[in-house]
């Protein structure tokens with residue numbers, strides 16, 4: 001197998017910072033990520049930002065199908081050359097944020113596995129895109145900035161606990177696997193990275209009457225982090241049909257003190273509260 005260093009040298013690649021290009025050069029890390037993906041010949045895998053294919057090469061021998069998504073047209077050409085030997089690999093030039101996981105999953109009649117060394121500037125949008133297509137995705141193994149991974153796996157009450165933590169934890173089992181130091185990349189990024197593994201659940205972790213309302217509730221609860229939950233909810237547009245008393249009633253029924261801050265609520269509490277608010281809205285409607 002060609003090493004990352006050889007490929008970099010051969011194509012004299014000048015990394016494009018605006019595209020978050022930091023290529024993995026450490027073979028041990030590449031092997032570890034590929035192994036963490038637990039990929040088998042039955043799997044249809046989508047790789048986010050394949051670069052010049054170092055991770056792709058490590059995964060391709062195990063995968064049934066591997067769709068390597070890459071936005072940079074210079075790299076797409078290199079991918080076509082470097083990966084020509086792998087019949088299972090398909091290069092998909094374009095933006096991962098426009099990639100229709102649901103359509104591809106239907107086409108292959110399989111839930112997808114997602115892997116990648118995610119460009120750091122689009123890590124949040126990527127997480128939300130995966131969430132939006134979660135019914136098409138089985139699991140994901142992603143390299144992200146260390147602090148982003150910490151945020152996603154964060155428990156309630158922590159400073160890093162926020163909207164993405166609650167939404168992702170409602171729909172997936174998450175595990176931070178290991179850290180990767182800047183020296184494992186070319187060029188080395190300014191921050192450390194971590195590998196996150198997630199498996200989407202077949203249904204939300206706690207039964208939800210209305211998933212959109214749950215989503216809105218979580219966003220509204222963190223709208224102003226330092227405010228009391230009751231005050232954030234009072235100002236939420238999607239609850240404007242409810243009076244302050246209605247909101248208080250739902251909070252009481254959920255056993256949640258409205259003086260708490262949103263960031264202290266567990267995923268289960270957010271779920272319960274959204275169901276009770278749904279009831280109130282239905283009664284009012």
Ligand code: SAH
Pocket residue numbers: 019020021022023024025048049050051052053054055069070071072075094095096097116117118119122
């Ligand atoms: N997987 C490679 C490259 C990681 S760097 C490796 O580990 O070495 C991130 C890659 O994502 C770059 O190749 C960059 O061009 C690509 N990229 C950046 N934005 C993208 C987007 N919106 N859609 C798809 N690929 C993107």
